[in-house]
Amino acid sequence: MEIEHLFSVEGKVALITGASRGIGKMIASQLQENGAKVYIASHPMDEEENIQTAKELQCHSLTVDVTNVDSIKQLVRDLEKSEDHVDILINNAGTCFDTSLGEIERKDWQYIIDLNLKSVFFMTQQFLFLLMKNATPENRSSVINIGSIAGLENVGVNHDGAGYFAAKSGQHHLSKVLAGDLVQQHINVNTIAPGPFETGILGRRGIDYNPDMFCEEMNPSGRFGEAEDIGAAVILLSSTAGSFIVGETLVVDGGFTVSSHHSNKWITTGKYDE
Numbered sequence: 537m538e539i540e541h542l543f544s545v546e547g548k549v550a551l552i553t554g555a556s557r558g559i560g561k562m563i564a565s566q567l568q569e570n571g572a573k574v575y576i577a578s579h580p581m582d583e584e585e586n587i588q589t590a591k592e593l594q595c596h597s598l599t600v601d602v603t604n605v606d607s608i609k610q611l612v613r614d615l616e617k618s619e620d621h622v623d624i625l626i627n628n629a630g631t632c633f634d635t636s637l638g639e640i641e642r643k644d645w646q647y648i649i650d651l652n653l654k655s656v657f658f659m660t661q662q663f664l665f666l667l668m669k670n671a672t673p674e675n676r677s678s679v680i681n682i683g684s685i686a687g688l689e690n691v692g693v694n695h696d697g698a699g700y701f702a703a704k705s706g707q708h709h710l711s712k713v714l715a716g717d718l719v720q721q722h723i724n725v726n727t728i729a730p731g732p733f734e735t736g737i738l739g740r741r742g743i744d745y746n747p748d749m750f751c752e753e754m755n756p757s758g759r760f761g762e763a764e765d766i767g768a769a770v771i772l773l774s775s776t777a778g779s780f781i782v783g784e785t786l787v788v789d790g791g792f793t794v795s796s797h798h799s800n801k802w803i804t805t806g807k808y809d810e
Contacts, residue, residue, distance in 0.1 A: 542776050550574050551615065551624070560626075561593070562733070563628065574593070574595035574596065576598070577598040578599060602659055603650040605662070625677075627655065648703050653707050656707055676779050679714065683730075689705075724781065726778075726782065732789065733765075733766065734760035755789075769788050
């Protein structure tokens with residue numbers, strides 16, 4: 537098979553949560569540029585930003601609170617007004633409260649788990665019939681869950697972000713369980729664990745950090761991840777090229793986690809979204 541067909545996502549219908557900004561927006565831009573029909577869905581509080589992003593990328597805007605099953609069901613109904621199937625579901629929405637171990641409240645901990653872990657299960661559950669609709673052995677549907685290197689066992693735990701670390705680790709394992717359940721339905725489930733990507737979140741949260749120092753001292757690649765880096769991973773997993781990759785966690789971090797020089801100082805205080 538020629539390489540342009542092997543890695544093609546042309547005409548595929550893709551839904552990405554939490555894509556008004558950050559990594560989700562990067563993924564949406566790359567899928568859109570490569571011919572997919574892209575829908576981005578963000579929380580109703582971010583609706584205006586989501587609409588602007590959709591206009592910028594020339595894709596379609598929807599809203600959803602992924603922590604609420606009724607809202608997910610409404611998202612399905614909204615999408616069905618335009619589409620009768622989904623080829624690519626990307627569960628990207630996530631957040632973290634870096635509150636100290638002794639100060640984090642139960643409601644914040646629960647929200648971290650609901651958004652980063654439980655939503656992945658219920659989004660996949662509710663979109664299952666749309667994912668199955670066009671799926672065949674030759675044209676498999678894809679669920680890609682955006683985890684984090686924070687969920688890997690070889691990254692030091694920052695106790696101020698313990699809920700996030702636990703949720704992302706759980707998400708990685710959940711992906712494997714779902715992959716085993718759905719592979720015979722011609723649906724591949726995989727995880728991407730991004731490392732340092734410059735999404736502007738830290739600055740928006742008023743956190744003082746030096747991006748140049750971050751790259752030079754902490755990441756052996758000497759740079760942040762870019763849209764093409766995360767986009768290439770998504771295209772691999774959602775195209776024919778990745779049809780035999782099932783239940784894997786693909787680390788996209790420029791060598792951060794395998795380098796003896798890495799540090800978990802990149803997890804700092806404040807609250808940031810992916």
